[in-house]
Amino acid sequence: MTLYARQYPGDPDRPAIGLHCMMGSSALFGPLAEHLDGAVDLYAFDFPGHGRSPAWLPEDGVDLHTFVTRHAARMIERPVDLIGHSFGATVALRIAVGVPEAVRSLTLVEPVLFAAAPTPSREAVQERLAPFEAAGDWDGMLRRFLGDWGAPGEIPTDGPRAERLRMQMAMVLDTNAALMADRAQILREGGLESVDAPVMLISGAESPPIVHEIADALSARLPDVGRATVPGAGHMLPLTHPSQFADLTRMNLERA
Structure with missing residues (x-):
């Protein structure tokens, strides 16, 4: 399946991949790229059934989460900065747990890995x-x-x-199955602990309470993690609060 992709050009020595939310698209990262002003060379793609990509046609034994994870992983040629929102943030986390050496930094906005919550x-x-x-x-x-x-x-x-x-x-x-039951075993013993890249967990102050519980659970296990809550923001803060999102992303990029 050929997926629609965008490039937001920037520093060729800082490749980055943006992973959007369900019901979103790669356009989510336009405001971020504008505020980052070329700090990273950012690539993003529309998931199947989203944006300009074709409809999702499930393959035997491959769910959407696995498909998107594999597609993103194939884009990695050297350590990258992964920036993910919601569903996309769980994909970024799965890659980091699976191949820690491929990830330079992780900036995660409200990863909806519900299995981590009570x-x-x-x-x-x-x-x-x-x-x-x-x-x-x-x-x-x-x-x-x-x-x-x-x-x-x-x-x-x-x-x-x-x-x-x-x-x-x-x-x-x-x-x-992927988010509620953690079928990909992102939360397996020793998995999160193996992520040595700096992680920034960003939440909106007005978001559903479960996102803060998930962030609590993840931050308790990640070795190098920062937390930030954006006042007045909800789950779609990458679009509603792009300046704050960019400032926090830049901070995490600099830590790497």
């Missing part, structure tokens, strides 16, 4: 969508999901964009 919090997140899934109410599910994690507002009910959103919502549900 069980009641994890179950509460699943229960937010369960009634809509049981009723087959995709539009209601979208409103709930985007209200929690994205930009609440009017959801189109017909046309190509509406169909695309419903397909993406189905992909969100399909990622449960």
Whole structure:
């Protein structure tokens, strides 16, 4: 599968890969690149079923998380700075745990590795969508999901964009094995502890409480980690607070 990719040109000696959120695209990193002013040579790609990439066609035995992880890993020719948001941040973390020597730094905005959170919090997140899934109410599910994690507002009910959103919502549900149950074993014993690159965990002050619980769990095990909470920001802080995001990213780049 050929995926759409963008380059935000910068320092050729600092290759970086940006990994976006579910229902997002590689355009998420445009504001960041503008504020970083060439500090890194940033590449990003649209996940299957997102942005300008083709629809997701599951392959035998390969889920979306694994597919995106492998695609990103193939882009790495020398140690890189990985910058990830939400789902993309969990992919970055999976690469860092799997091949620590390939990663120069990790800047992670609200990695939604729900398996790291306490069980009641994890179950509460699943229960937010369960009634809509049981009723087959995709539009209601979208409103709930985007209200929690994205930009609440009017959801189109017909046309190509509406169909695309419903397909993406189905992909969100399909990622449960990766994010809720940690099928990739990112949290395995000794895994996070093997990441010797500097890590920056960024959260929005107004984001769902579970993201802070996840950050607590990850930071307790990562050897070299910084924490930051952006006042007034929610889950989509890379778009709503690009200056603060860039400042924190630059800080972590300098630590590497």
